[in-house]
Amino acid sequence: MKLLQIVGLSTLALSISSFSQAHEITQGTVEVSGGSSLGLINTSTEFKSSGSSTIDSTSYNVNFGGSYYVRDNLAIGINQSFAIDNTEYEDGSEETLTTSILAPNISFNLPVNDDASIKFSAGIIFAGQTYEDDIDEADASGTGYTISAGLNYFIRENISLNFTAEIVNYSVEFDDVDVEIQTKGLGLSASASYYFF
Numbered sequence: 001m002k003l004l005q006i007v008g009l010s011t012l013a014l015s016i017s018s019f020s021q022a023h024e025i026t027q028g029t030v031e032v033s034g035g036s037s038l039g040l041i042n043t044s045t046e047f048k049s050s051g052s053s054t055i056d057s058t059s060y061n062v063n064f065g066g067s068y069y070v071r072d073n074l075a076i077g078i079n080q081s082f083a084i085d086n087t088e089y090e091d092g093s094e095e096t097l098t099t100s101i102l103a104p105n106i107s108f109n110l111p112v113n114d115d116a117s118i119k120f121s122a123g124i125i126f127a128g129q130t131y132e133d134d135i136d137e138a139d140a141s142g143t144g145y146t147i148s149a150g151l152n153y154f155i156r157e158n159i160s161l162n163f164t165a166e167i168v169n170y171s172v173e174f175d176d177v178d179v180e181i182q183t184k185g186l187g188l189s190a191s192a193s194y195y196f197f
Helices: 002-020
Strands: 030-047 051-071 074-089 094-111 116-133 137-156 159-174 180-196
Antiparallel strands (some): 030 051, 116 137
């Protein structure tokens, strides 16, 4: 029985030792990341009283960020994202919603093995939106938070492909009208990072 306990403790000690020797990101490292997405949606809605209506939507998002590792595997950073959602209606009218998000954050890198790590991050969102249609334009601003977890797969020592699940929750209030928009939900994204050691 004691032999089994000794073997078990030795195995645990070796696994913790090899875990700590996995893909560490050392103090002083700078990480630069970026990604983008494109969405095309065609919606056809039929109203019983007035026939059908077709809506074409296009969305584009680009994001980039930077982090500085103040300790091994612990970083402070900032992310910036821009999103444009354009909607065209069958009658020729059009509306555009432009969103800009700035998110200072803190992140922790948990090494898994030589090729992968799990990254946890939390940040504060500062959001700005502009809504435009054929008649009017309105600006909004607000705050919120973001929490994310993702897998960073290192294709080279200093380049990783990142697959992230992110929870966002923020609200914006328009300046000229008494309207507040709440945005919350779960998003999935892919990006790439370059590390300067």
